[in-house]
Amino acid sequence: AHCLQEMASSKSLLNLLTFTFGSTIGFFACYMLFSIVLEKQVVIQPDILHNDPHGEHSEETGSDQLEGQMNFNADAGQHQDENKNIAEGLYQKVKILCWVMTGPQNLEKKAKHVKATWAQHCNKILFMSSEENKDFPTVGLETKEGRDQLYWKTIKAFQYVHDHYFDDADWFMKADDDTYVILDNLRWLLSKYNPEQPIYFGRRFKPYVKQGYMSGGAGYVLSKEALRRFVNAFKTNKCSHSSSIEDLALGKCMENINVEAGDSRDTSGKETFHPFVPEHHLIRGYLPRTFWYWNYNYYPAIEWPITHASAMDNYGIIPPIGKLLPNSR
């Protein structure tokens, strides 16, 4: 009898333990289930386009029109009180032809975004590639692609612009497909100069060339006379065709043909052309003092922060997502 009792109590103890274990499992299984189900209910993302958290809103604002190509620009109605008279005046007075250095592999990734944004503010915009693309459209320079081809592409691009659009603009800007240009500010800079002057502007670097040369990445702009002389230089062999360093070669050529390297700084001495993304230039200490950049700058760098506004022209090397939106203001 004692044996049976022992067996019975140990059995009931076992049962109790199993029961407890089971209830714990059951509880947690249910917990897991609920957390999945309830989490789903909680995460309701609002629909950005309609600005409606639930998607069931009765009053539809209906701003759903598709307007042709990727329409990045905010429409004019956004800025009803904006007075653009001065900017519009400058647009007529300072005619700028922009050409963007690109290639077949970058049309979708980069050039498309240039086209949708700042390029629209040029008086004339051209995209230069090794091959022609009628749809984009790009001009085919009939070269190869690659960093060592850059100077050759540049020469051919300027040649093309000279042959087809010389009379359509006063100034001729070269930019990369990862550069952002604020045309209004560029016009303000150039409005103080005569396009018949042999001069060009950009981010001035001091090594290798006596008068300095302009950084390729930050973009540079030639006056009409500078373009004329540049194109003629190859006909008269004043400049060499071959080089693997585009900006340096162009800078040397400019010096040879007596085109002045201009000072593009604003009235407080701050640079307006930038070879890197804004963070690099805005944040003190971002670029280490040992970086080559600090030794290349022709003018002394003005340290951030300074309390008055500076008008900046140009940034280099921004991925499409990182583009600022001054364009839409």
Place this chain on the structure above:
Amino acid sequence: MISESSSFVKGMMLGGLFCVFVTFIGHNKMGHGTKAHHHEHHHIQAPNKEDVSNLSEGERMELSHSIRVYCIILVKPKDLGNWAAVKETWSKHCDKAEFYSSESVKVFDSIVLNTNEMWVMMRKAYKLAYERYQDEYNWFFLAHPTTFAVIENLKYFLLKKDASQPFYIGHTVKSGELEYVDGDGGIVLSIESLKRLSKIFEDPDRCPEQGGLIWKLSEDKQLAVCLKYTGVLAENAEDSEGKDVFNTKSVGSLIKEAMANHPQQVVEGSCSDMAITFNGLAPNHMHVMMYGVYRLRAYGHNFKDALVFLPPAGSDND
């Protein structure tokens, strides 16, 4: 064997039932006692340009001075990079900004809350803010250190809103019956809402410090629940075109989504010209935003803003 397996099954069922029971109790507790505002979305808009331009110069000056914004930024030691960036950038444009931290940090002064839990931090911060500043500020803006805010646009948005009314504004999200302001986009409370909130903090049944029984609600939902008991409902802030002005994402993310979802209207469909907040910014991006918003100008464009909000006296601004 059989008896063991049957007791196991019985145990499981009981455990499951208990869990279900507890869940429903928890949920009912939250939904209980709230007014019958079923399926009502609340949208609140920025003033129209006409509303403002019709005011006289004197009225406009008076209005702009009457909006005093106190900023609460909840920080933890791990947020140090963002904390520094916020301190150096947009928070300087608040009439007063204070950092409420979970624990004391050597590098920066802060109001130490001595808790790591977000909801408790939020409660304490709001409580302290009300106790100290109820007579000095009429609008209270709470943000995380990953948020970038344009305080001038916030002030413009609040221009014709009466702070003695219970406003609870931001980027709202609906979760079942509850509509709450997503903390990531920033939370705006009028002094009246803050007053009511302080009162309900004393009610441990309706506004417990610990949140739900087993299911912990996020702090922004907790806030909504407590406010709901006082009759304060969340409202989604929009500009005159219906676009959100409080954003829980960064400009880059919004544009990326817009490029994927509606490539024909990238900026138009996603970002408001008078956006107040963006979230998810790294410290460097805050500096870039400050530059883009306050310093960079396109020559020849004159934005004839109806009002000018000057930064507080003595702040070394950008």
